[in-house]
Amino acid sequence: LAKTTQPISMDSYEGQEVNITCSHNNIATNDYITWYQQFPSQGPRFIIQGYKTKVTNEVASLFIPADRKSSTLSLPRVSLSDTAVYYCLVGDPAYNTDKLIFGTGTRLQVFP
Amino acid sequence: EAQVTQNPRYLITVTGKKLTVTCSQNMNHEYMSWYRQDPGLGLRQIYYSMNVEVTDKGDVPEGYKVSRKEKRNFPLILESPSPNQTSLYFCASKKGNYGYTFGSGTRLTVV
Numbered sequence: 001l002a003k004t005t006q007p008i009s010m011d012s013y014e015g016q017e018v019n020i021t022c023s024h025n026n027i028a029t030n031d032y033i034t035w036y037q038q039f040p041s042q043g044p045r046f047i048i049q050g051y052k053t054k055v056t057n058e059v060a061s062l063f064i065p066a067d068r069k070s071s072t073l074s075l076p077r078v079s080l081s082d083t084a085v086y087y088c089l090v091g092d093p094a095y096n097t098d099k100l101i102f103g104t105g106t107r108l109q110v111f112p
Numbered sequence: 113e114a115q116v117t118q119n120p121r122y123l124i125t126v127t128g129k130k131l132t133v134t135c136s137q138n139m140n141h142e143y144m145s146w147y148r149q150d151p152g153l154g155l156r157q158i159y160y161s162m163n164v165e166v167t168d169k170g171d172v173p174e175g176y177k178v179s180r181k182e183k184r185n186f187p188l189i190l191e192s193p194s195p196n197q198t199s200l201y202f203c204a205s206k207k208g209n210y211g212y213t214f215g216s217g218t219r220l221t222v223v
Contacts, residue, residue, distance in 0.1 A: 036212070042216060043204070043214025043215050044202075046210075046212060101157075102154050103154050104154040
């Protein structure tokens with residue numbers, strides 16, 4: 001399983017764009033990159049998943065360079081409610097023996 | 113509403129008293145999993161199940177049991193709870209290539 005490395009924490013202000021980068025140098029050919037968001041005392045929530053290039057949904061964008069050794073979660077115009085922990089996971093979502101490793105994530109603090 | 117439901121949300125128990133945390137999903141997902149979350153350690157997988165009657169150990173299975181007799185239910189059983197099992201527990205399910213759906217969590221305290 002590919003190990004991921006993320007910053008432990010980040011600070012931002014309301015209205016700014018936030019980019020959280022995740023390193024995954026050992027990503028395998030069949031691996032996808034998935035991001036989750038977790039608020040205190042709640043279960044993680046799926047945000048976005050991608051394989052290569054760029055994926056966008058109503059919540060975020062995910063940028064994946066050609067070598068796929070890193071990825072960047074982009075949150076446009078953050079608000080106070082985006083304060084949470086963000087996890088980057090790498091793995092084959094179709095692989096039956098599923099042991100996705102969450103790690104400790106990136107704690108994003110948004111200030112007024 | 114598609115969801116994963118855990119019960120109870122909060123539980124305080126004494127060492128050695130058997131307990132069960134229930135988990136149910138209404139999305140017809142094949143895959144279900146239990147995680148525990150502790151400060152500084154992130155989410156660690158306890159057990160997972162790929163389908164009915166198919167379960168396997170995760171990274172921290174000691175002291176826990178699970179069963180998967182029906183597709184929708186995946187209870188977590190602590191036969192003899194100990195204080196080091198005090199934690200926040202999450203049940204999750206998924207189908208195919210899509211992401212996990214997590215329950216709201218169960219905060220367990222063992223005294």
